[in-house]
Amino acid sequence: xxxxxxxxxxxxxxxxxxxxxxxxxxxxxxxxxxxxxxxxxxxxxxxxxxxxxxxxxxxxxxxxxxxxxxxxxxxxxxxxxxxxxxxxxxxxxxxxxxxxxxxxxxxxxxxxxxxxxxxxxxxxxxxxxxxxxxxxxxxxxxxxxxxxxxxxxxxxxxxxxxxxxxxxxxxxxxxxxxxxxx
Amino acid sequence: xxxxxxxxxxxxxxxxxxxxxxxxxxxxxxxxxxxxxxxxxxxxxxxxxxxxxxxxxxxxxxxxxxxxxxxxxxxxxxxxxxxxxxxxxxxxxxxxxxxxxxxxxxxxxxxxxxxxxxxxxxxxxxxxxxxxxxxxxxxxxxxxxxxxxxxxxxxxxxxxxxxxxxxxxxxxxxxxxxxxxxxxxxxxxxxxxxxxxxxxxxxxxxxxxxxxxxxxxxxxxxxxxxxxx
Numbered sequence: 001x002x003x004x005x006x007x008x009x010x011x012x013x014x015x016x017x018x019x020x021x022x023x024x025x026x027x028x029x030x031x032x033x034x035x036x037x038x039x040x041x042x043x044x045x046x047x048x049x050x051x052x053x054x055x056x057x058x059x060x061x062x063x064x065x066x067x068x069x070x071x072x073x074x075x076x077x078x079x080x081x082x083x084x085x086x087x088x089x090x091x092x093x094x095x096x097x098x099x100x101x102x103x104x105x106x107x108x109x110x111x112x113x114x115x116x117x118x119x120x121x122x123x124x125x126x127x128x129x130x131x132x133x134x135x136x137x138x139x140x141x142x143x144x145x146x147x148x149x150x151x152x153x154x155x156x157x158x159x160x161x162x163x164x165x166x167x168x169x170x171x172x173x174x175x176x177x178x179x180x181x182x
Numbered sequence: 183x184x185x186x187x188x189x190x191x192x193x194x195x196x197x198x199x200x201x202x203x204x205x206x207x208x209x210x211x212x213x214x215x216x217x218x219x220x221x222x223x224x225x226x227x228x229x230x231x232x233x234x235x236x237x238x239x240x241x242x243x244x245x246x247x248x249x250x251x252x253x254x255x256x257x258x259x260x261x262x263x264x265x266x267x268x269x270x271x272x273x274x275x276x277x278x279x280x281x282x283x284x285x286x287x288x289x290x291x292x293x294x295x296x297x298x299x300x301x302x303x304x305x306x307x308x309x310x311x312x313x314x315x316x317x318x319x320x321x322x323x324x325x326x327x328x329x330x331x332x333x334x335x336x337x338x339x340x341x342x343x344x345x346x347x348x349x350x351x352x353x354x355x356x357x358x359x360x361x362x363x364x365x366x367x368x369x370x371x372x373x374x375x376x377x378x379x380x381x382x383x384x385x386x387x388x389x390x391x392x393x394x395x396x397x398x399x400x401x402x403x404x405x406x407x408x409x410x411x
Contacts, residue, residue, distance in 0.1 A: 023253055023254050023257055024253075024254045027250055027254065031249070031253070032245070035244065035249075036241075036242065039243070040241055043241075045245075048245070051334070052249060053249060053252050053253055054332055056256060057308065057333075060257060061301065061309055088334060091334075091381075091382045116234070117238075120238065121238070124240065132240070132242075136240045139200070139235050140238055140239055140240055144202070145202055160196040160197050161189050161192045163200075164192040164193065165192065167199070167228045168227075170231045171228070171230070171231045174234065
């Protein structure tokens, strides 16, 4: 009944960049979760794609100094992307834009505590698909466990344990980031 | 091998955190609580995590197919592989400065390599370091400036000595029609200032860079070459 797989998708065979940091390999391994983080932090597909591209650009030009013994590739890429996203958010705050109403992107995530919110979005992006899907269904979309079980075919007990471990991982990520910033 | 007792405990705690327990499950959890006082702590922690999710919605869509092509093409960008010229500091934000001799303390050690950074390249080359010459500053002011073109804007990198300590200065990028793009501000210091700033304008749309004092007077400016299309 226990949830299968890792809660946080970090350890993969491709996680340590090989000499030369092959862009195609690293993109295929990490782009989806990186994009999810940027997209849900910025709520703008174009900006999110630009951020992911910028992240790989920074990683590529710093590849010689990256130490895979100090951080996994995904951790390293997330750290770069986090800074890129923060740059974009701050740039947006300084640069009011005038656009047609129907062309405006969705409002940015609530900005009362933008760094806290960014940590939560990053933590969600780092969850495995099955853990994130359970949390999103139950706690973001407001579905009941019974409704999700009916829709997905996953037993309620399994969904609950997935949510348990996902929320613990979220809590752990937020606590870690808070300690890192202290 | 999974532990059914631990799984049942996790299941009940998750359900309790979202008030999803049946009466029978509530009684079962109460019985567990008698022997395990950490359960209430865990429920409280999970509820705090749930509160952190308030107001979020999640878009799980994938990036466009063209993004992969753009990323894979990065290693063919026209960047000249010369030795890096300056220290590279990542993670300081849109208008971030440090003073020489002050520790970075960024926490992300893998992100603050000494000796890696953007390589010199042609004006407007994505990710390339473009040196710029500032003019007009007084003789006791030294400004070493560079730009980096990004997909989302233009980064200005400055190393400055000699500006009046404590006075406020701003960095402004000027477009071909004279329009201004704010890139951030900093305070003068008695020690070397190392700044990275970002403006929401693409490098081909920038004609010059100005450093202005608090009154708006230009204290130094750099004219930029046109970007070849």
